[in-house]
Amino acid sequence: MSSARLDVAVPEQAELGEGPTWDPATGRLIWVDILSARVHTYDPASGRRTVRATEQHVGAAKPRAGGGLVVNLRDGIGLYDRDGAFDWLVHDPRPGRRGNDAAVAPDGALWAGSMSYDGSATGGSLVRVAPDGAVTPVLPVVACSNGTGWSPDRRLMYYVDTPTRRIDVFDFDGEHAVNRRPFATVEEGAGLPDGLTVDADGAVWVALWDGSAVRRYTPDGSLDRIVELPVRRPTACAFGGADLRDLYVTSARSGLAAPHPMSGALLVLPGAGHGMPGTPFAG
Template identity: 75%
Template sequence: MTAVEVAVHAAASLGEGPTWDAAGQRLIWVDILGSRVHTYDPVSGRRTVMVTEQHVGAAKPRAGGGLVVNLRDGVGLYGPQGAAGGFRWLHREPVPGRRGNDAAVAPDGTLWAGTMRYDEAPGGGTLSRIAPDGGTRTVLDDVAVSNGTGWSPDGRLLYYVDSPTRRIDVFDFDGQQPSGRRPLAVVDAGFPDGLTVDADGCVWVALWDGGAVRRYTPDGDLDRVIELPVRRPTACAFGGAGLTDLYITTARTGLDAPHPMSGSLLVVPGAGKGLPQPPFAG
C-alpha cells in the first residue's frame, strides 16, 4: 500500500491549490474559505500563514517574487514581503455570488484563473487567461465549477476539469487558445477536482468525495490509484528538491464527522516525477 503521510497538520475548511515554488523551495497552498495562503518548507519544516481580505481560490509564485492570487473579486498581486509588502489588483471583476477558484500558470507565464458561483450553478463560472499586464481574455464562459488546469510536457495539450461533468477534458493548445475539446477520462467515483501533469505526460487528479488520487495516461487509461484516508482530497502537485513527492490538499467543509487528517496537507513520498512549474510573469 502506498504510504500517505501528513506534511502539515491543519484544519483547513477548504484546502486547495498546492504549488511548488522552485525559487523558494517551498510548497504554497490555500484555504479558500479560511482566506489564508500557507507556505511549507519540507526541509526546515518552516511554515507561514498569510490572511487575505477575501476568499482565495489559488496563489502562485511570481517571477520577481511575491504571489499572484485568485480572489473573490478578481486577480491581485502581493510583493515579495507578502501582506507587509502591499497588495494591488491586477484584474478586478466583482460578480455577486461568484468567487475565484483554482488557477494555473501556463508555459508562457500567463495565469489561467477559474471562477465559480458559491451555489455552483451551471454556467455561472468561467476560465480566463490573465496576462502579466492585466489584460484578460475569457477562454471558457459556460462553466459550473472551474477546477484542475494543466499542460502536457510539450505544451501542446491543455487538460481541464469542470467538476460536475465528472470528466477530465483535453484540448489541443497552440500557446494561446485551446481547441478541439474532448474527454480524456470519465470519473466513476466522486468528482474530479485539482490536477497535475507529470514528466511522463500522465494526469494525476484528486477525487472530491472519492477519497483518492488517480493517474491517467495520455491515452486516458487509468494506471494508478492512491487511496486516501480522507473523503475530500481537492488537488495535488509534485514538490520537493527532485519533484518526486506528491502533495495533496484536503477539505473538511460539509462533512459531519471529518477524518482527523481532513483539512491537512498530505504527502506521498517518491510517488513519481513532476514537471517544473513556471512562475507568473507579472
Template identity: 75%
Template structure:
C-alpha cells in the first residue's frame, strides 16, 4: 500500500461545500459545484480560465449535456441549462427539508441523482435514475446521504455510497441499466473519516474521498485498500480524473462546519499523474 504525495492546489477558492468534480472533454475543463453557495464553477487547467454561475437553489451536482449546457441536481429536482444559459426543469420532486446531492451519468446517458435531508434524517433521501426524456425511476428510497456513484470499466458493476453506512457498495448492472444484488465492496473503519464522493479508474479501482478523514483512498476491484493520498484539508468531498489523458486526479473540498479551516479548505486540489481515468459520458437529455 503506497502513501500518495505531491498534492497541489489547482485553484484557490473558499467554497463552503465544494463537490462533484467532472471533466468535460468537449470543453477541456473541469466542472464542480459549491452546494451551499449555489454556484457552478468551471476551470480550464491549460489556460487557468475559470467561470462562475449562480443557481437559484442549492446545487448538488452539475454535469455536461451532449448538446451543450449543463444538467444540475437542485434542491427541488433536476434542471437543464442550455448552451445559452436558459434554464428549464427536467424533473421536479420538491420535498420540505430535502435537497439534491451527488449525481453521475451512466454510459447510456441517464442521470443518477441522489438526494438527502439537510438535517441528515436517516432514510430521508433517495437515488433516482432519470432517462434523457425526464422519465424518473426511484432506485433507492431509504438513503440518508446519497453520495458517490460510478461504474466499472466493463459497465457490469455500479459502485455507490450512502455515507453514514461507511461502506462502498456494489450493484450488478442488468439489461437496460437497472441494478440489483447490493453488497459491500469495502468498509471504512471508524476514525478514518466517512466515504463521500468516488470515481473509478481505467484499472477498475475505486477512488474515494474521506470526509473528516483528510485523505483519498483507492480500493482494488476486490475491495483491497492499495493507496492512500493524504491531503492538506480535513474535509475532501469528491474526486475525478481530468486533464490531458485523464491522468490528473482533481479533488473538491469543504470548509463548512470547521471553526478554523486550513488555507486550502474550499479549494480545488489536484494530484498530478495519479493514474488513468475513464471518460465520463455527458447527459443525453
C-alpha cells in the first residue's frame, strides 16, 4: 500500500469520466465524460476549464499535431479542427457498439478500442487508424477494449481487455503489435483493470474499476505500489503538468447507488512519478 496526497483537480460529477491526456502544446489536460458526450479540458496553471459537447458518446479525445482533437465516437473516428469544425475520418456505425479508450502510438497513429453497450464478450475490437484514415484490425474480437500504452524504448505495447483481469504486453515494431502475452493479472476482489499509462521508468500504472485504487507495476510485471482512492470507480490515469510528475485520475459515478462525493471528479496525485511526453495524432 502507499499513501499519497490526493487533490480534486476538477470537481465534476461525470457519469463516466475517462481518458486523461496531457497536451503539452496547450498546457492542458484533456479528458472525456463518455455517457454525457462531453470533452473537458483543464489548465492546472490557471484553473481554466472548457467543456465541448460531442456529436455522440465519446470514448476518447486526443490532441492533433496541427491543433484540434481526434475523437473516438460511437460511430467511428472524428476530427475537430482548431476552430471546432467537425468531420468524420472513419465513419463505421455498428448497432449496439461504441468507441471506448484510445491511445496515440509513437508514430502518430491512433489505436482505438470499442465495446458493446450490453457488455458482450465479443462486442469490441482494437484497430489502428492511420493519419489518412486507413483502418487496420489489430484485435478483431475483444470484450471491453481499454488501456493502451508503449514502453519508453517503444519496443513494447501494453493493453487491457478489462474482463480478462490482465494487462497484456506485445512486441512492437513501430507499427505492428505481435506476440501477445500476460504482463500482470489483477486478482479477484481487487477490481478490474481499466485505463493505463506508462512512466519514464517503464512501469505501468493502471486504474482499477470497482477497486478504489491505482496500481504501479514494474517493467518485469511485479506489483510495487498501490495508491488507494476514495472513489470506487477510477477509470484511467495519465501524467500531466509542466514536468509530467502529477498523476491525473478520471472516475465514474455510473451504476453506483450511493457514489462517493468525489465520484466523477478529475483527481490528481501531485508528484506521484514521472511520465513520458505523449505523441499527438498525425492526422
